Amino acid sequence: MAAPVKIISIFGTRPEAIKMAPVIKLLEREKSFSHKTILTGQHEEMLTQVLDIFSLKADYNLKLMEPEQRLADLTARCITGLTEIIQSEKPALILVHGDTTTTLTASLAAFYQQIPLGHVEAGLRTGDKYSPFPEEINRSLTDRLADLHFAPTGLNQDNLREEGIVAEKIFITGNTVIDAVQEIVGEDYALPEELPLSAVDFQRKKVILLTAHRRENLGANMKNIFLAAREIIEKHQETELIFPVHLNPKVRRIAEEFLAGEERIHLLKPLDYLTFINLVHKSYLVLTDSGGIQEEAPGLGVPVVLLRETTERPEAIKAGVVKKAGTDRDRIISLTSRLINDKDFYQSTAEKANPYGDGRAARRIKNVLLEHFNFAQDVFTPFSIE
Numbered sequence: 138m139a140a141p142v143k144i145i146s147i148f149g150t151r152p153e154a155i156k157m158a159p160v161i162k163l164l165e166r167e168k169s170f171s172h173k174t175i176l177t178g179q180h181e182e183m184l185t186q187v188l189d190i191f192s193l194k195a196d197y198n199l200k201l202m203e204p205e206q207r208l209a210d211l212t213a214r215c216i217t218g219l220t221e222i223i224q225s226e227k228p229a230l231i232l233v234h235g236d237t238t239t240t241l242t243a244s245l246a247a248f249y250q251q252i253p254l255g256h257v258e259a260g261l262r263t264g265d266k267y268s269p270f271p272e273e274i275n276r277s278l279t280d281r282l283a284d285l286h287f288a289p290t291g292l293n294q295d296n297l298r299e300e301g302i303v304a305e306k307i308f309i310t311g312n313t314v315i316d317a318v319q320e321i322v323g324e325d326y327a328l329p330e331e332l333p334l335s336a337v338d339f340q341r342k343k344v345i346l347l348t349a350h351r352r353e354n355l356g357a358n359m360k361n362i363f364l365a366a367r368e369i370i371e372k373h374q375e376t377e378l379i380f381p382v383h384l385n386p387k388v389r390r391i392a393e394e395f396l397a398g399e400e401r402i403h404l405l406k407p408l409d410y411l412t413f414i415n416l417v418h419k420s421y422l423v424l425t426d427s428g429g430i431q432e433e434a435p436g437l438g439v440p441v442v443l444l445r446e447t448t449e450r451p452e453a454i455k456a457g458v459v460k461k462a463g464t465d466r467d468r469i470i471s472l473t474s475r476l477i478n479d480k481d482f483y484q485s486t487a488e489k490a491n492p493y494g495d496g497r498a499a500r501r502i503k504n505v506l507l508e509h510f511n512f513a514q515d516v517f518t519p520f521s522i523e
């Protein structure tokens with residue numbers, strides 16, 4: 138039997154860990170590969186939460202997170218730290234995910250060492266250089282550097298083709314987040330008793346789950362979002378707001394200023410993935426500027442009010458379950474109020490839709506890699522929503 142091929146996955150933030158976990162688990166079990174994981178540690182507690190839930194172990198952790206880190210500093214430290222490990226490990230392929238600083242710097246570090254690169258979650262685009270910032274440019278540059286593109290959807294493939302990426306290098310896999318959700322969500326899941334939510338009656342109340350953290354929303358936009366959320370809760374007595382606040386101090390400060398002190402608003406620490414995704418499942422609707430939650434909530438039939446002016450994930454808007462409000466206070470209030478008051482509108486929105494995957498994305502990625510390294514033939518079948 139041929140010697141195993143060395144593949145290294147590099148990631149550093151909460152969403153990358155959640156979405157790479159299904160891939161890593163399969164690669165680690167595959168005898169044709171010897172797999173290693175490098176963490177940049179761009180995130181700390183929020184990353185550790187995910188590693189624990191999925192029982193992932195890292196071979197290296199650069200532990201680079203600093204409070205209120207600036208993009209330029211983190212970028213420089215990531216490239217330097219990663220280069221040393223890549224030089225000594227000499228993998229046959231490096232896998233990165235998505236669009237973070239870790240993603241772009243790992244891609245550049247791979248390129249500088251002339252190591253082939255696979256990009257998981259390739260081809261997502263808004264077409265707006267500064268929105269989301271800096272993710273739109275991070276993922277575009279990563280796709281420019283990548284040799285294998287794992288595009289979640291047909292639309293993502295089209296985006297790559299328009300940028301001149303050849304068809305042979307693109308594989309429509311579905312999004313690995315659907316694999317993760319399917320592993321984690323349980324119909325009879327009970328929230329942990331120690332969670333400070335005992336006052337929330339999920340049967341009688343309309344529970345609204347909020348997340349917000351985007352860099353382009355920090356400041357005035359986030360203030361609008363939080364003022365809107367507060368007004369919604371004050372106006373609708375039958376609602377409760379749960380907000381697991383991102384650990385970014387810039388988010389925490391605005392959240393404390395505009396949302397603290399109201400009985401029906403519950404500000405929490407970031408939740409582990411098992412708790413969070415089951416909380417999405419139990420919620421009436423979600424208000425969010427997150428990328429990943431736009432993919433997860435539709436499959437659970439939970440309406441999303443999107444707190445961003447652009448999205449690289451229009452598929453769920455087309456399906457009807459995600460409604461874009463942007464960051465204007467009045468638009469957020471009127472759209473959310475309609476979902477609270479108008480039963481027919483709510484029902485037509487709360488339809489389950491899964492345009493992002495079928496739970497087999499990680500298997501498809503593994504099969505592409507087996508074919509790529511000549512361990513197997515014709516084992517890849519693309520994801521299709523038909």
Ligand code: UD1
Nearest residue numbers: 150179180181182183184203204205206237238384385386
């Ligand atoms: C980053 C990603 C963004 C992703 C988000 C997921 C980039 C450019 N952005 O956001 O795409 O949606 O992560 O959450 O890579 N912090 C902690 N503990 C943690 C994590 C963060 O204290 O475990 C605090 C630190 O003060 C840190 C700050 O949050 O400096 C911001 O973290 P950072 O990774 O820079 O966040 P974003 O760039 O906003």
Ligand code: UDP
Nearest residue numbers: 152155381407408409410413427428429430
């Ligand atoms: N998430 C979590 N705990 C929380 C909030 C979010 O586990 O308290 C998960 C969520 O289900 C999704 C991911 O974190 O899979 C999204 O992370 P985030 O919104 O920070 O990043 P983005 O997806 O916008 O890059």
